[in-house]
Amino acid sequence: MGQITLQGVQKSFGPVHIIKGADLDIADGSFVVFVGPSGCGKTTLLRLIAGLEDVTGGSILIDGKNVVDTPPAKRGLSMVFQSYALYPHMSVRGNIGFGLKMAGLAKDEINRKVEAAAATLNLTPYLDRKPRELSGGQRQRVAIGRAIVREPKAFLFDEPLSNLDAALRVQMRIEVTRLQKQLGTTAIYVTHDQVEAMTMADKIVVLNGGKIEQYGSPLELYERPANLFVAGFIGSPKMNFVTGELAKQQGAATIGVRPEHLKIECEGASGWPGTIAVAEHLGSDTFLYVDAGALGMLTARYIGELSLHAGDRVSLLPDPARIHRFDEGGNALRG
């Protein structure tokens, strides 16, 4: 079991409030991603759950038991650090087995479990190497091995892939997701990369300035962002925001349209006219950055190749069903 509940969790460092009251319910076996810009408090929230920081207020329940006064090791969680934090003087075997050794398991059992974990992660040939003799990806796998071998109630990942190159990151992303599904263990994963968040999570927690902005499944966040911050943060390229008369016509202070929901038409058609400032041709997609006069710069995305170039005049037609409306406080208007 690994159900984690946060109730009014607060954290301050001196006069600085890092976490301003977080309430969250993480179901057993789910993969939850904390995402947000740097300094939003996502790593702090993870460390509070781990027990590496003490809460200033509120409670953290693991399987219904309040653990705020329980030391990290007794919470039954394991953590994968951004820097891997491997023990440099121990072999891969020693690193993976360290937690079991601390738990006082018999040597045979430790060996059996370490070898099983190593096999899952394709680390068997490296068991007797030291961390410095491994590549970045292998070190990352050792750190994950160290986490899974203890069969914890939940895994905590603190930006574990940010030190890897782009190709390896995609590969490890898939491996981590598959491993979590296979083990069925609850996982909390911190990242600032929204693509990682969207692809890996069952549910995403969007944090900003120490507050939870929204908690929901990736598609929920994409389709029904709770406010301007979430709308702008989730989705790439960013959602276009339009204020003024056009928004008022829709009964909102701001309206938002995602680049992929803007239909690109020839000049003169109905829609928002503008001049292409930059056109990016990726083959699979075409991104147009359009100067739409009073509406500002708008981004439009076309799936496939579109032979338009900077200086061409176009008209952008928003999909009426996909227009997001926000009130003056930035909160989404429904209905």
Add this chain to the structure above:
Amino acid sequence: MARMATTRRVVVSTIGAWFFGFLIFFPILWMMLASFKTELEAFAIPPSFLFFHWTTENYATVQERSDYVHHAMNSIIIAGGSTLIALLIAIPAAWSMAFSPTKRTKDILLWMLSTKMMPPVGVLVPIYLIYKSFGLLDSRIGLVFILCLGNLPIVIWMLFTYFKEIPRDILEAARMDGATIGRELVYVLTPMAIPGLASTLLLNLILAWNEAFWTLNLSTSNAAPLTTFIASYSSPEGLFWAKLSAASTLAIAPILVLGWFSQKQLVRGLTFGAVK
């Protein structure tokens, strides 16, 4: 062209390094040579570098006149003892400052170092009097104590810098893995800190071995280490350079051998923070 310039630079810097290395080593070499000369040749001008009458009589005289083993034992006990006690105090001190620093940690470190800025002679009289009333004059315990205190700031500084290099994440990982503070120390921190501990130990041993101010002033015969043994050859009877050289060579021999075999550790200790 570029390659030639590089080669020339390598040659010049190698020659330069050897030259300065030899310059620094020369006094020791000269002392060793003088210890094999007769008293007359040791004085001779112009001095003879290698072509003199080699003799070991100085060593024999030194052995006869004073008890080398007694002084060497004292040196080992005083240098070793003061180093071990200093480490025992410094490890937890440096530890807590490196891993749970407070607002005042920097000030404390500077304050500790500032005690080394005071010339020892400034406190000689009070310390002498205190030692006298506690019966610590000419005792090994007394010398262990004063050398330990004298080197403590440096030992703490060295260990502090070294511990600071140990990433916090690793300690947190150990805590997540269920290690108690004691086990964290035994299984994770100490093994990672061993190179730093070793270089600190060596450097402190050398400093304590060569320390002359306090050992000369606070000991006469019982607790007298090798520094006193050397000094006894620059006696009122006049300077006996060859014998003085023989005594000095004998005195530095153990530490020279130790230093030679631990060069790597020492360099690491002296370049803390500069190289990762």
